[in-house]
Amino acid sequence: MTTRVVLVRPWRDARVGSSCCGGGDARHGICFDERVDISTEHDAEKDLVAQVYLRLRDELPDVDVQIVGAENTAYLVPTVFRAVHRRRGVRAALAEVNRATTAGSVLFNGERLGDVITLGAGGVVKEVRRRVAQIAG
Amino acid sequence: MPAIVVAAVVGVLFFLGYRYYSAYLANRIYALDPAFVTPAHQLTDGVDYVPTNKHVVFGHHFTSVAGAAPIVGPAIAVFWGWGPALAWIVLGTIFAAGVHDFGSLAVSLRHRARNIGSIAHDVISTRARTLFLLIIFFLLTLVNAVFAVVIGNLFVANPGAVIPIVVEIPIAIFIGQYIYKTRSAALVPSLVGVALLYALIWVGQQYPVDIAPLSEAIGIDNPRNLWVILLFAYTFVASRLPVWMLLQPRDYINSHQLFIALGVIGLGMLVGWNQIVAPVVNDVPADSPSIFPFLFITIACGAISGFHSLVSSGTTAKQIDKETDARYVGYMGAVGEGSLATGAVLAATAGVVASRADWDALYPDFNTASGGAVGNFVNGVAVFANNLLIPLDLAVIFAAVVVISFAATTMDTGVRLQRYIVQEIAEVAGWHRLARNLTWASLVAVAVPLAMALIPGGGDAGYTFGVLWRLFGTTNQLTAGLALTVVAVWVLRMKRNPLPAVVPLVFLLAMTTWALFIQFWDFVEAEGRSERFVLAPLDGIIFVLALWLIVEAAMALRKGAARREYDDMGSPLDADVDTGEARQ
Numbered sequence: 001m002t003t004r005v006v007l008v009r010p011w012r013d014a015r016v017g018s019s020c021c022g023g024g025d026a027r028h029g030i031c032f033d034e035r036v037d038i039s040t041e042h043d044a045e046k047d048l049v050a051q052v053y054l055r056l057r058d059e060l061p062d063v064d065v066q067i068v069g070a071e072n073t074a075y076l077v078p079t080v081f082r083a084v085h086r087r088r089g090v091r092a093a094l095a096e097v098n099r100a101t102t103a104g105s106v107l108f109n110g111e112r113l114g115d116v117i118t119l120g121a122g123g124v125v126k127e128v129r130r131r132v133a134q135i136a137g
Numbered sequence: 138m139p140a141i142v143v144a145a146v147v148g149v150l151f152f153l154g155y156r157y158y159s160a161y162l163a164n165r166i167y168a169l170d171p172a173f174v175t176p177a178h179q180l181t182d183g184v185d186y187v188p189t190n191k192h193v194v195f196g197h198h199f200t201s202v203a204g205a206a207p208i209v210g211p212a213i214a215v216f217w218g219w220g221p222a223l224a225w226i227v228l229g230t231i232f233a234a235g236v237h238d239f240g241s242l243a244v245s246l247r248h249r250a251r252n253i254g255s256i257a258h259d260v261i262s263t264r265a266r267t268l269f270l271l272i273i274f275f276l277l278t279l280v281n282a283v284f285a286v287v288i289g290n291l292f293v294a295n296p297g298a299v300i301p302i303v304v305e306i307p308i309a310i311f312i313g314q315y316i317y318k319t320r321s322a323a324l325v326p327s328l329v330g331v332a333l334l335y336a337l338i339w340v341g342q343q344y345p346v347d348i349a350p351l352s353e354a355i356g357i358d359n360p361r362n363l364w365v366i367l368l369f370a371y372t373f374v375a376s377r378l379p380v381w382m383l384l385q386p387r388d389y390i391n392s393h394q395l396f397i398a399l400g401v402i403g404l405g406m407l408v409g410w411n412q413i414v415a416p417v418v419n420d421v422p423a424d425s426p427s428i429f430p431f432l433f434i435t436i437a438c439g440a441i442s443g444f445h446s447l448v449s450s451g452t453t454a455k456q457i458d459k460e461t462d463a464r465y466v467g468y469m470g471a472v473g474e475g476s477l478a479t480g481a482v483l484a485a486t487a488g489v490v491a492s493r494a495d496w497d498a499l500y501p502d503f504n505t506a507s508g509g510a511v512g513n514f515v516n517g518v519a520v521f522a523n524n525l526l527i528p529l530d531l532a533v534i535f536a537a538v539v540v541i542s543f544a545a546t547t548m549d550t551g552v553r554l555q556r557y558i559v560q561e562i563a564e565v566a567g568w569h570r571l572a573r574n575l576t577w578a579s580l581v582a583v584a585v586p587l588a589m590a591l592i593p594g595g596g597d598a599g600y601t602f603g604v605l606w607r608l609f610g611t612t613n614q615l616t617a618g619l620a621l622t623v624v625a626v627w628v629l630r631m632k633r634n635p636l637p638a639v640v641p642l643v644f645l646l647a648m649t650t651w652a653l654f655i656q657f658w659d660f661v662e663a664e665g666r667s668e669r670f671v672l673a674p675l676d677g678i679i680f681v682l683a684l685w686l687i688v689e690a691a692m693a694l695r696k697g698a699a700r701r702e703y704d705d706m707g708s709p710l711d712a713d714v715d716t717g718e719a720r721q
Contacts, residue, residue, distance in 0.1 A: 012381040050183025074196040101324040
């Protein structure tokens, strides 16, 4: 089984706008040289998620790492439910589904380990490494 | 014929389109290579460039492109009969939108995930960048104008929807703050937000808000116009807020609503076994716009939407893990939008009324069809909901709330994007103070579409809306034309068959220029001052942009046949062609 770590984007790293002809993070589809001022929309937490992401990929290349928006229920809900339901039943799976949508969450095979702020980049890598070793052992 | 059977047939056709035609495009035309190192891998930064599972990318991509626009056009276009409307949606989705959305993504992947405007600058000409900005400026102007009119009309027709929609704003802000400050899970609060919204439907029904007396008291004859002014005042403020504060939590609530609405439409259709009562081909009055070319600009989103190229090339391309994933994400995005449009056709032909005579009363002429289209969709969905034992009067408000929520989100983001465009154009023109002043840029972004929504507002509501909608359709098709030109030139320079892109390109440009030409003379010969002095010049400008695009496309294709700037797999041979790294 592939070991998968999902990092949930920070809440302020907002990038989805629904609706045709207005949706998406379309500023990237419009602006040529990023000249428009989007500083009010920048969030330092996304740099931390990026750091965690890059370290995980660098130090644990066999682990599949994904970054997902908290609002991407079409992916998060079924993925987390399937992963947890097998081991811990429906109620626990539903609770885990809800917890998984916490911005900044770190999910290891569907289970929430914590969030990137509390764990920090080093903490996430250490925890994931420990879990991987557990599976291998 | 039962609506659910038609939906099933369309589903099968879309499946075949994905299974065979998109495979042909992937293997023979775009030459996708599973070993190609995508920009997400080349430039991984964990922020924008992130190799991502294709289902995750599709989730983001689809919510970015699905919304109210593919509902409105089809609900108007059934005026010509459900057969032509559905045929254009199915053929357009399979052979035009699929090629366009998938192609924009594929070409962007080979250009370091740069956006279609930047790539057009390189593969078409330096002028193409200005052309791109102008087309998008008019596209967003008309998007914001038509959706303001849509919401205004729905508020006037469904005063019970006002309270839920207005109160949704503070609910969304509260949820956003709550999730951010408490670092709590987002799912349950957002579901509570949906539940509150639906509870407010009952409140709205008890306390409908009619602003006609206020409108009259302040000297605005049409209450819709007062709503339009209030909506633009709101979007001016909303577009200045960070995305996470209002737009994101409201979108989150809307994403649940999308699933609920799709479930209600599908299940309600199945349970009620509603029959399509509209004619396959309608015998329209002699003075109606002709099916050629107007059907093909009335249904833009749902058959092909140029806006998708902005999402595909600017954002989605940065997250594609394997190049071969582009087929699933790009083509299926188009299929998803086509499915929404099919739902709109069925709601407006099977849901809304029970007999042919009733349907004829709703679609007696083009202006009535245009003015009533969104209302017909709302009432159609309400009938499907009623099949599931939801009381009809509540179901109508529910459906209106869903449509208004999507339209309002489109306006929120549309005005924000328009501000970016104003800033970009100001930079290109050298007006640096405007480019860097958010307040002035936002004012321009609001004032131009506000004027568009109000200037022809004195006339018949259906006429006003129909005119704005058709102008919007032309600019959306021109955006698609620009993206298809880029795709065609790229394919040609790879020495592959450009016809899958050239055929829809030629068709779209022919329909668009033809429609613009007819409309121009209609406006010039009209008696109203707004037609002669506002709509005719606007139509003329868009017509010139269309001709400009045709010339650029022809020159680029001619040049493309002679030059070879890409290897067999579509990557630029000359490093100068690909300067994306510096730009991004």
